[in-house]
Amino acid sequence: MRPSSSVLATALLLFGGAIAGCSGKSSSSCLDASIVAHSGQPTGKEVVYNNITMYISKPDSKGSRTKAREGTAVLYLTDVFGIVLPENKLLADSFARAGYLTIAPDLFAGDPAPGDLNVPGFNTTDFLARHNTTTTDPIIASTIAYLRTHLNVSRIAAPGYCFGGRYAFRFLAADRGANGIDVGYAAHPSLLETSEIGAIAGPVAVAAADGDNIFTAEARAQAEAVLVDVGQPYQVSLYSQTPHGFAVRANLSDPGQKWAKEQAFLQAVRWFDRFFVDSQ
Ligand SMILES: *[C@@H]1O[C@H](CO)[C@@H](O)[C@H](O)[C@H]1NC(C)=O
Ligand SMILES: *[C@@H]1O[C@H](CO)[C@@H](O)[C@H](O)[C@H]1NC(C)=O
Ligand SMILES: *[C@@H]1O[C@H](CO)[C@@H](O)[C@H](O)[C@H]1NC(C)=O
Ligand SMILES: *[C@@H]1O[C@H](CO)[C@@H](O)[C@H](O)[C@H]1NC(C)=O
Ligand SMILES: *[C@@H]1O[C@H](CO)[C@@H](O)[C@H](O)[C@H]1NC(C)=O
Secondary structure, three states, rough: OOEEEEEEEEHHHHHHHHHHHHHOOOHHOOOOHHHHHOOOOOOEEEEEEEEEEEEEOOOOOOOOHHHHOOOOEEEEOOOHHHHHHHHHHHHHHHHHHHEEEEEEEEOOHHHHHHOOOOOOOHHHHHHHOOOOOOHHHHHHHHHHHHHHHHOOOOOOEEEOHHHHHHOOOOEEEEEHHHHHHOEEEEEEEOOHHHHHHHHHHOOOEEEEEEEOOOOHHHHHHHHHHHHHHHHOOOEEEEEEEEEEOOHHOOOOOOOOHHHHHHHHHHHHHHHHHHOOOOOO
């Protein structure tokens, strides 16, 4: 059934004000999908600390969103494509536009996976064996130390994508203490172990793809059961007709995937705001 024109007119009267109110305000106080950059030049810069290259994107220092998030940071944990992938830099910039000081360490020490995993000579098994928890944990720990000691950050939220998603859980573990993070988020995580979910001591949100061949329906159901048991705040959202990787590398020609990528980003920001921003 199509809505009648009078229903539409009423809807416009009811919601028109809210829409105008959002677009009328400065973008620094408004959160909508336009905050997500899909293309264009990244605006952050790279610094090197402890021999780790980190991409840093700073929020508008005068913005009201930034002021409400003082003392916090977003630790962006990439997929296997690392910080050389433009989509990763642009999402880091998007978190900065949402008011968060954002830092994305090079998790692969200059050795990220190629944009096309099927190129001859690239061996995913070898790659993942090289970039294991023993090599990756210290990179993230150093980045957290940099945030706390050099950038005066006291509370950290980590969104992790695919490969990085597992580490959002790992750094929520109770035994990390001050070397850990405060809030986690994982989009289509890979290699995530049940014991790592069970060990979290802080809130975590998950954005899952229904077409994921890695974080499958079975893995998701198991993760949910553990999250319910653990008793920390959580949110699990399942996005329809999406493949593994959509929250970073969505097919932007597919309106459903583009929407899902934007919504998964907004999910992360709202999740972090829930714990970091007093009045939203
Ligand atoms: C560090 O952050 C706290 C808030 O978390 C703020 O009160 C303080 O002024 C900051 N100090 C510096 C040197 O930026
Ligand atoms: C610094 O990191 C690079 C890889 O990014 C590595 O090749 C080099 O050996 C490292 N240097 C030291 C002193 O650890
Ligand atoms: C990839 O590396 C693994 C482990 O080293 C090896 O067993 C496998 O045969 C390699 N695959 C290809 C296609 O070379
Ligand atoms: C982890 O990777 C490093 C090399 O990057 C390797 O030396 C080490 O043996 C690996 N550890 C495990 C448990 O596979
Ligand atoms: C991207 O989506 C468009 C529209 O649905 C589709 O025609 C195209 O084949 C997709 N591209 C890839 C690489 O899947």
